[in-house]
Amino acid sequence: MLRHYESLGLARPTGRTIGGYREYADDDIRRIFHVEALRSLGLSLREIGRALEDPGFAAPALLSDLIRRTEDRLHREQELLDRLRAIDAATPGDWPDVLRVVELLHSLNSPSAARRQQAVLAPTELPAEVLAGALLTESDPNVAGALRWALARSTDDVLAALTPALRSADVTIRRRAVVAIAEIADADAIPVLTAALKDPDLAVRKHAALSLGTRGERSAVPALVALIIEGANDVEAAETLGTLATDPTTATHILAALTHKLSHSTPEARLRLVQALGELPASVTSETLSTLTDDADVPVALTAKALLRKFG
Incomplete structure (x- = not known):
């Protein structure tokens, strides 16, 4: 690594011993530690060289760029983690099953509403968490209806997958969630719908109230x-x-x-x-x-x- 740093001009030995070993002065060692510290922040060696050599180098701008790049990387990693969990939750038996689930997940993100609907109605059962996530972002009414149908027949904990969406700052997501929850016959949906009666949005309160009323809830x-x-x-x-x-x-x-x-x-x-x-x-x-x-x-x-x- 020291030889590599030397070839890039990041660190240079003060001299060499009689045996040919590199000798570093205190300032050289301090510079090597600076290089390692900046590497730990995710800077490339080229960026480190600029930072150490240019007195006018703007550290705040570079740090802002590093933050953005790290956030993008974390977002991509989270998407990958979510995809892996979705595949694992579908309990594939072998690699063809894995590939089938991957294909369905890709179809759920298709710009074609018809293809998204076909993915929902496919024989392979997707996890409730995946279906709920797709429903909360689905704008096509036919696809949304298919997703609610799939959630209704799911053996997973559908309520657990949908309830967090009622705390979303996005009113459209809360509306989609309460419509789906209103169609769940499980008695566990009653306290969730009761809490939705306090939602600031009239449409959310409407769906919750009508559903609770048909269940005989005086609240x-x-x-x-x-x-x-x-x-x-x-x-x-x-x-x-x-x-x-x-x-x-x-x-x-x-x-x-x-x-x-x-x-x-x-x-x-x-x-x-x-x-x-x-x-x-x-x-x-x-x-x-x-x-x-x-x-x-x-x-x-x-x-x-x-x-x-x-x-x-």
Whole structure:
């Protein structure tokens, strides 16, 4: 190595002994240590030579470049590690199986939506983590549907693969994740969906609330009422409240939530709230609707009268 450094002009011996061995002064040894220190940072020998010889060499610029190059290398290594783990998780039996999984992984990254969909529907089962990762970045609705189908039939822990995405700063990823989680029948999805009710994005809250409501979860009531007020899937939200109202205690709770919002909502929202009352049992809402027939808001009063007539 010292001979190599000498040939590049990085380190030169002060002299030689009678026996021909190189002799280095203290400054020479210090320079060799400087070369080794800079090598440990990832600098090439050519860059080290420039750094040691040029007094005006800009160290900050070189360090910034080293950071960028190292980050790029780590990113490539992480991609390789993820690919290897995905192949290992697919439990290939032999090298042809390994090559088949590699081919499917390449197809999942294809610019062709048709090819990506074919990879998802292939007989070889890909790990849930791979499918979830593909789903969270998939923009084509047909491919996304195929990925959710594949996740639904996966024997892996699909919930564990999708739940971290609900903490993403990217709202699109959170939306894709909650749609997939909403389709998971496992009861373990309930606390995950309940937590999603606090998401700042209306669409995320919507999918979580509708899914929880169809599962009979009373915790979804405030979010479903909010959807009616916002006019976001309000008909579906009202129907879901009607399903929840088959339980008498929950029906009373829903009535209280709807009537509370009636007192301080916009005219358009009040009309939607009254219409939602029509999804509840008549035995629960008749008294409230009778009161609303005298409401100063004519559309609200007329809707209340129509609902009473429907109930007979």
